[in-house]
Amino acid sequence: MCLGIPAKIVAITDLANSLALAETAGVQRQVSVAMLTLQGKTIESLVGEWVLLHVGFAMALIDQEEADRALGLLAQMDPDSQ
Amino acid sequence: MMMLTSAFRDSSQVTKLITLIQTVADPLADKWGRPLQIMEVCGGHTHAIFKFGLDQLIPKSVEFIHGPGCPVCVLPIEAIDQAVIIAEQPEVIFTSFGDPLRVPGSKKSLLQAKAQGADIRVLYSPLDAIALAKNNPEKQVVFFAIGFDTTMPGIAFSLLTAAQQGINNLRFLCHHIRLMPTLIALLAGEKVQLDGFVGPGHVSMVIGANAYQPITERYRKPLVIAGFEPVDFLQALYQLILQLAQDRCEIENAYARVVTAEGNLSAQRAISTVFDDGVDSQWRGLEMVLGSGVKIKECYQAFDARQLLNSTVLPQSSAEIKDPDYCNAVLMGKLKPDQCPLFRKQCTPENPRGALMVSGEGACAAYYYYKGT
Numbered sequence: 001m002c003l004g005i006p007a008k009i010v011a012i013t014d015l016a017n018s019l020a021l022a023e024t025a026g027v028q029r030q031v032s033v034a035m036l037t038l039q040g041k042t043i044e045s046l047v048g049e050w051v052l053l054h055v056g057f058a059m060a061l062i063d064q065e066e067a068d069r070a071l072g073l074l075a076q077m078d079p080d081s082q
Numbered sequence: 083m084m085m086l087t088s089a090f091r092d093s094s095q096v097t098k099l100i101t102l103i104q105t106v107a108d109p110l111a112d113k114w115g116r117p118l119q120i121m122e123v124c125g126g127h128t129h130a131i132f133k134f135g136l137d138q139l140i141p142k143s144v145e146f147i148h149g150p151g152c153p154v155c156v157l158p159i160e161a162i163d164q165a166v167i168i169a170e171q172p173e174v175i176f177t178s179f180g181d182p183l184r185v186p187g188s189k190k191s192l193l194q195a196k197a198q199g200a201d202i203r204v205l206y207s208p209l210d211a212i213a214l215a216k217n218n219p220e221k222q223v224v225f226f227a228i229g230f231d232t233t234m235p236g237i238a239f240s241l242l243t244a245a246q247q248g249i250n251n252l253r254f255l256c257h258h259i260r261l262m263p264t265l266i267a268l269l270a271g272e273k274v275q276l277d278g279f280v281g282p283g284h285v286s287m288v289i290g291a292n293a294y295q296p297i298t299e300r301y302r303k304p305l306v307i308a309g310f311e312p313v314d315f316l317q318a319l320y321q322l323i324l325q326l327a328q329d330r331c332e333i334e335n336a337y338a339r340v341v342t343a344e345g346n347l348s349a350q351r352a353i354s355t356v357f358d359d360g361v362d363s364q365w366r367g368l369e370m371v372l373g374s375g376v377k378i379k380e381c382y383q384a385f386d387a388r389q390l391l392n393s394t395v396l397p398q399s400s401a402e403i404k405d406p407d408y409c410n411a412v413l414m415g416k417l418k419p420d421q422c423p424l425f426r427k428q429c430t431p432e433n434p435r436g437a438l439m440v441s442g443e444g445a446c447a448a449y450y451y452y453k454g455t
Binding site: 004077 | 283
């Protein structure tokens, strides 16, 4: 129940009610994106973004740059130098 | 982005992190004369540890204490009893996430009530309860609102949406828990011996990394927030052990692609609009946890399903019917699930004796499904 899943916003279906179509592993369902509005984005600009879905709500944008940074830091770590 | 998911499952990175963890943890455990005691707060992490076989890879110098972070596991018997009483009312359609259905109440579980004819339906989202209420105006639709801070915003937002739309046949039976008071009760009670926390990724997505400051400042326990892929989890574990080795005590965020310092402000606003917090609450296995519960605000009482209990006397459940004492010991990290004499014998997912075996995220279910025989 507490788990979230990454999904891609593929379309806005109901602008007035902040509903969008999210796709994960080929499955699409309608979700609410209302809780992302404080992150400085218009609802329309969410199309194409990856989000973390939880019980029908997009709760966070997944930050690609942060993901790349984390993987980059890991790549620099060398167990032999510890 | 799916490439990124696979990157966070990359076995070469897993191997590298295991080596790094061992290099730092082994000498520290030698110095301390005992393994490092790490609590993973979230049931999702307990599952990740076993699902990906991390328990086989992590060195013996690190010992996990499975935390109380599965809301279904700490749901009190009274909550199930209330849910059953409401669900059995003829005008009610009772709705819930799937997880709580098999949790035993004092007389029956919701699943047993359903088998006996109650109209109980599993929903993916509380938003679906709004549609159900609209389509069934002659019925009372009740949603079983449980979970930690992750689930609360969705419930709060659904309630606010129903209020805006003038829906008057939807109510919420609220048994939410807030994570921070629960962790503080655990630390203040000195009930568990632990050296640091792997912080829950999705609660943190809502409350933000900064919310954990009392844990480092008042209780001097380091905490590193982790995601749920193997590389995420091991990276957080490595950062945590590095802190212990360097005698640092900080909040670190190893899941920054999802979790920010301040969290989701819209979600926090929805929670504080709908709920009063600081309610002392009784949780299964944890006894009374001061300030951990919430209740629906006075101005939204029309949406509170407790009104449907007004004339009903609750069964005298809690004093007479309890989970086995072993469950409490597992919840407090004093006993590993497979050290319980009932494990795999009298207690299985098909016939659970306690909630830790019922919930898909419970520590006992994780051991049962993934840890072999």
